[in-house]
Amino acid sequence: MSAAEIVDPAQSPASDRRRIFQIFGPFAGVLLVIAAITVISFHNYQMTRRGAISLSNDLLRSQQRYVTQEVSDYLAPASVGAVIAQDMLRDPLTNVTPNTFMLYGRSILTHTPQVDSFYIANDQNQFWMITRHGKDGFEQTHFQTDDGKQVYHHVYTDKDGNITGEGADPAEGYTVLTRPWFAKAVKHQNDPERALHWTDPYAHIATHQFIITASLAFDDHDGHKAVFAINISLNQLTSFLNSLQVGRSGQAVIVDMHGQIMAGHNLAPGQDPSTFDPGNVFLDPKTQPVFTHALNRFRIKGPGTGVVQARGKSYVTIASELPFVHRHWVLLLNAPESDFADFAQTARKQNIWFSLLIVGLASILALALVAQGRHVERLRKRLSQGREQVKAENASLLEIASTPNLFDSTHEVPILTEALTARTGARRASLWRLLPDGDRLLCEDAFDPARDVHSTGVEISRRENTKLFEALEEGHTLSVSDASQDERTQTFQRVIMRAVGASNLLFQPVRNAHRTVGAIVLEDPAPTDAVEHIIAIVASVVALRFAKPLDAGTGGASQGFVLSTQRQETRFDEGFLLEPGVADGEPVAAGVYPQVPVMVISFVDPYAPDRDSITRAMSVIRTLSLEIQKIARNSGLFSVQVVSNRLVLVGGCSQTPDPSAAVRLADAAVSIREACLSSLAAADLDPVFRIGMDVGSVMASELGEAPSVFNIWGDALNGAELLTGSAPDAGTIQVSEQAYVILREHFLFRARGMFYLPNSGITRSFILAGRR
CATH class of the missing domain: 3.30.450.20 (PAS domain)
Incomplete structure (x- = not known):
């Protein structure tokens, strides 16, 4: 089943909905406030903007009417003056100054500042002009011919018409008939819509004004075409x-x-x-x-x-x-x-600031509501967890109390370590008995919840853990966040905790009648304040169990055949740490032995990139070989043979099946595992060995002569090697189903699963956890 399919029955959908509402409800309210303010502000802005644009249109229309009227008034003298002039100036033009034209021009120029000058001409090339000159004077210009030369004759007068000066400018080639204001006025004389002709703006050279000319053509009394023009200054x-x-x-x-x-x-x-x-x-x-x-x-x-x-x-x-x-x-x-629309923009900005203020206050209120809701939810959850924890602890205590033979140290009670790991969340929990000599702690039970396995039989001594034993005797509880850095727990961490990768340690001495009898060890416990009482209860039970002395023959190696511990000479050509146990020096009879316990220990090749590392590894190997040799002799094993990086250990070799040989071999396996773990940890090396054990038929024989070498081969050896290679973790002892059947009354096991054995088919394998 995948993790997504796992359903927690304790989790209520109603509580999830309540939690979601507590978090998102206030924020949803704030969002609604923001949306309402945004819509209202946008609507008000649009209404204000439309009103401002409508008002601006009205203002512009009013401005347009005003400007139109001003422009009309500005240009009105041209149209009105031309109509009046054509009725007043119908007398034929001559070289004599047209007094009526001059009087009319002076009057208009005096009272109408936008008028720049007046023209009057006819189709006989007669041309007269009047314009301003100086502050209050006027200039009268007449195009005439003097002594065969065409000139502009200028007469300067004051405001009353008195002559104040005269002058002349050459005008060769000038003809008024080609001027646009004259020619086009004559062309449209009879067009009622275009009778008054307006020229394009141009610069008047004499006055330096930008002007536009309005001209009107009419017939004078002698039948000639006359044109009257008014120049309006555009400046x-x-x-x-x-x-x-x-x-x-x-x-x-x-x-x-x-x-x-x-x-x-x-x-x-x-x-x-x-x-x-x-x-x-x-x-x-x-x-x-x-x-x-x-x-x-x-x-x-x-x-x-x-x-x-x-x-x-x-x-x-x-x-x-x-x-x-x-x-x-x-x-x-x-x-x-x-x-x-500035006022609309200003109003919008003010609305935005007010809206932001309201949104800010609403957000603060929402956050306060969320925080309050979360606080209440945390309190409720804490109370609920407290109740659940009390229920779980009561259940654990009830299970502990209902366990038979709870205080009898000869019976295993795995519920104690299981309850400790369940309630403290520890990576591993273990119970350690202080042996009568006071210099050794023996692990009676260690539970690893990750692997769901119990183990036992590991010992630690005062010699390697002096500071830890001092704290044990003083009854001080040790809580160490990094056991590898504390001098009291460094060795314990390397030997015991390193195997599961634990670093945090809780070491609780167990005392009975003011005497230390053992300790409770929790590796990587969860940080919680509600574990003291469960530890205290378990400690009380453990104190009563450890108050009884160990029975003779328990806690140590299983009794079996013990060979002579007399030192034998090492013979490298034979490759035996322990020579085959034969009687009277006679060689073992060649043949098939039906039930031989065989164990294979495989080490990783001690390769290292530098000489110092190789030297250190070889030193550890020599130490381990001595320890294994000693354990094999004390356990009464038949032989220990070195084959490259492997050791082949035979518990016994007889034609008659001997179950005690398998027990002795398994007991030696536990001791060898402990010795290897201790030696490798002391050298700061990782566990680099695996152990496999099988019981089955083998063929045995002495091979060669002078010297001869004892050798075995067959199903038991093959099975042990396969079990060694497939062991799940370093330092693990994996045994076959045949070995499990013989050893299950003496040792603790956990099932590993199905195992394929060539030539035999599918069988089961087991992990040997420790002695019972």
Whole structure:
């Protein structure tokens, strides 16, 4: 079953929903507040913006009517003056000064500042002009011929018409008939819609003014064509339009339908007439995109207002006709929307700040509600965990109390270590008995919940753990976060804890009647404050169990056949640490032995990249060989043979099956494992060995002669080697099913699983955990 399919029956969907609501409910409320504020603010802004744009349109229309009226008034003298002039000036033109024209011109120029000058001419090339001169004077110019030369004759008068000076300028080749204001006025004389002709703006050389001429043709009394023209200065109109306040930063311009600028923006009076052509100034889409869009809109939709997007801003525009000009001049006004909608922007910013303040307060309230809800949930969870823990502890205590022979040290009670690991979350829990000599601690039971296995039989002595035994005698509880760095627990960590990768250690001495009888050891316990009482209860039970002395023959090696411990000479050619046990020096009879216990110990090759490491490894190997040789002799094994990096140990070799031989071999295996772990840990080396054991038939025989070598081969040896190679972890003793059947009354095992044995089929294997 996958982890995703595992369902915790203690977990309630209602509690999950409550937890989700506690967390997301306040935030959902804040989001609703934010959404409501956003919608209301956006709606208010849109309403305010539309109102501002509507107001700006009204203001622009009012401004447009005002400007239109101003422009009409500005240009009115041209149209009105021309109509009046054609009724007053029908007398034929001669070389004599036309007094009526001069009087009319002086009067208009005096009272109408936008009028620059007047022309009157006829088709006989008679030409008269009057314009201002000086502060209050006038200049009368007459085109005439003197001594065969064409000249402009100038007469300067004061405001009353008194002559104050005269002058002349050459005028060779001048003819009034080709002038646009004359020729086109004559051409459209009979066109009622275009009778008054307007020229394009141009620079008047004499006055340095940008002017536009309105001319009207009529017939004088002698039947000749006469033309009356009024020159209107655009400088003042441009200055008026440029100074016009359209919003805060708006602009106004008068253009024709082709985009030519008549007055206003980009037609400033300060330009140099010698280099600037006012008749060739058009709207530039790059520099005047707003006016260009407004004119295009006018061409399509006609007069009206609109909103134009340009330069990343919105502009309000208005376009209207100036119908009194025949070329359909268009008045364009624009102003940034912000000029009229600033108050809306300001109101929006204020609304945003107020909204942010409200959202901030709501968020703080939501966080406070979440924090309060989580705090309540933690308290509720802590109370629930406390209740569950009390229930679990009560169940454990009930199970401990109901265990038979609880205080009898001759019976195993694995419930104690299991309860300790369950309640403390330890990586491993173990119970250690202080032996009567006071110099050794014997592990009576160690439980590894990760592997679900119990083990026993490991001993530690005062000689390697002096500081730890001192703390044990003083009854001090040791809680060490890194046992490898504490001098009291360094050796214990290397020998015992290193096998499971534990570093945190809780060492609790067990005392009975003011006397230390053992210790409880927890490796990597979970950090919790509610474990003291369960440890105290288990310690009380353990104290009563350890108060009884060990029975003779328990806790040590199983009794068996013990061979003579007399030192034998090492013979490298034979490869035996313990020569085959034969009677009277007779060789073992060759043949098939039906039930021989065989054990194979395999070491990793002691390869190292430097001489010091090799030397240290070889020193450990020599020490281990002595320890294994001693254990084999004390256990009464038949033989110990060295084969490369493997040891082959035979418990006994007889034609009659001997179950005690298998017991002696298994007891030796436990002792050898402990010796190897201790020696390797002292040298700071990882466990690099595995052990396999099988009981079965072998063939045995003495091979060779002088010297001869005893050798065995067969199913038991093959099975032991396969079990060694497939052992799950370093330092593990894996046995066959045949060996398990013989040893299960004397040792603790855990099932490993199915094992394939060549030529025999599927069988089971077991892990030998320790002595019972």
